Amino acid sequence: MPSFFADVELVPGDPILGLTEAYNADTRATKVNLGVGIYYDEGGRIPVLKAVQQVERALAEQSKPRGYLPIDGMPDYTRATRELLFGKDSPLIAEGRAATTQTVGGSGALRVGAGLLKKTLPLGRIAISNPSWENHRAVFGAVGFEVVDYTYFDNATHCLDFDGMLADLGKLEAGTVVLLHACCHNPTGADLSPEQWKRVIALLHERNLFPFIDMAYQGFDKGIDEDALAIRLLAESGIRNFVVASSYSKSFSLYGERIGAFTVVSDNADESKRVQSQIKRLIRANYSSPATHGAALVAGVLNSTELRAQWEDELGQMRTRIHALRAGLVEKLAAKGAPEFGFIQQQAGMFSYSGLSKPQVDRLRDEFGIYAVGTGRICVAALSTKSLDYVAEAVATVAKD
Numbered sequence: 001m002p003s004f005f006a007d008v009e010l011v012p013g014d015p016i017l018g019l020t021e022a023y024n025a026d027t028r029a030t031k032v033n034l035g036v037g038i039y040y041d042e043g044g045r046i047p048v049l050k051a052v053q054q055v056e057r058a059l060a061e062q063s064k065p066r067g068y069l070p071i072d073g074m075p076d077y078t079r080a081t082r083e084l085l086f087g088k089d090s091p092l093i094a095e096g097r098a099a100t101t102q103t104v105g106g107s108g109a110l111r112v113g114a115g116l117l118k119k120t121l122p123l124g125r126i127a128i129s130n131p132s133w134e135n136h137r138a139v140f141g142a143v144g145f146e147v148v149d150y151t152y153f154d155n156a157t158h159c160l161d162f163d164g165m166l167a168d169l170g171k172l173e174a175g176t177v178v179l180l181h182a183c184c185h186n187p188t189g190a191d192l193s194p195e196q197w198k199r200v201i202a203l204l205h206e207r208n209l210f211p212f213i214d215m216a217y218q219g220f221d222k223g224i225d226e227d228a229l230a231i232r233l234l235a236e237s238g239i240r241n242f243v244v245a246s247s248y249s250k251s252f253s254l255y256g257e258r259i260g261a262f263t264v265v266s267d268n269a270d271e272s273k274r275v276q277s278q279i280k281r282l283i284r285a286n287y288s289s290p291a292t293h294g295a296a297l298v299a300g301v302l303n304s305t306e307l308r309a310q311w312e313d314e315l316g317q318m319r320t321r322i323h324a325l326r327a328g329l330v331e332k333l334a335a336k337g338a339p340e341f342g343f344i345q346q347q348a349g350m351f352s353y354s355g356l357s358k359p360q361v362d363r364l365r366d367e368f369g370i371y372a373v374g375t376g377r378i379c380v381a382a383l384s385t386k387s388l389d390y391v392a393e394a395v396a397t398v399a400k401d
């Protein structure tokens with residue numbers, strides 16, 4: 001009998017995670033992985049935060065039984081997450097309008113959200129920024145959404161194209177879901193100012209568009225509350241419904257724990273209960289219920305005054321170091337005859353849309369062992385003071401052609 005899989009097609013590797021596979025197979029000592037969005041410390045390691053280590057030690061001592069978590073996750077975790085997103089005293093929380101579900105990373109949150117909205121909204125259409133995170137289109141496409149895009153970035157100026165964005169959002173049909181990055185836009189690093197957020201939110205309200213906020217980097221640009229500005233503004237805007245996908249991969253350096261959350265804002269507590277029942281059904285038919293360890297770590301930190309303060313401090317150190325790496329890269333590039341990269345310092349978060357073309361990115365990999373996403377996105381947070389010089393030299397070299 002022929003194999004059932006005989007005609008299965010080989011599809012290309014993932015544009016981001018596939019790079020890590022290629023990087024791992026590279027034997028050059030000078031190699032640098034600026035592909036995937038991971039923060040590395042000066043020693044080139046993914047940090048294990050001290051606040052997390054303390055909870056981990058306490059958990060190991062207790063050696064608690066591992067029963068199943070509720071379908072929508074650990075209550076201590078989901079409550080703390082909600083408070084981080086909206087602020088502890090949010091009226092929306094007090095009114096029982098916000099429900100949070102523990103998910104398998106931020107990607108899992110997007111997928112759960114996509115499933116919910118495909119089932120409950122009349123129009124299966126979502127608008128994502130051009131460009132956006134490589135996986136957004138795939139996640140929403142996988143549940144049957146029609147994915148369209150809106151103007152976001154001006155490649156010539158390396159800045160947000162706000163007029164273009166407003167014009168495109170203004171043309172969307174009522175009921176379209178609009179995916180917005182709360183901060184540290186992936187891949188461009190170009191964010192909206194508070195004034196621009198107000199204008200976008202007013203437009204969403206006026207045109208009855210459905211906001212879907214993706215916040216994978218809370219605390220990586222300015223701070224916990226500052227980076228949640230879009231969510232806080234939406235909460236007080238009068239818009240009755242919106243959703244948030246959030247993640248602790250970056251802010252807690254817990255990438256492999258796959259720990260994220262999906263939060264839905266409903267019109268009232270009763271509606272919230274009904275929506276939550278739908279989410280639980282979706283999850284039960286998918287992975288049944290989430291894993292314990294990552295949630296226990298995050299809950300342990302966020303629910304302790306002392307550990308929370310320590311975490312904020314460690315997060316602040318990562319943030320400050322990324323800003324310094326940006327400045328260092330720009331300075332070194334200028335010194336090597338490439339002052340045109342000054343815009344990198346204006347961008348926020350882990351990434352920079354370097355403006356390098358695909359052939360230039362290929363040269364970086366082939367000649368220097370430096371891995372970047374084909375679109376020219378580089379992860380600034382993966383640099384170190386040791387690799388800065390080498391990377392700047394290589395980028396300046398390929399940029400000349």
Ligand code: LMR
Pocket residue numbers: 016017035036037038133135186
């Ligand atoms: C990235 O954009 O590199 C990260 O969010 C990791 C991922 O899953 O792609």
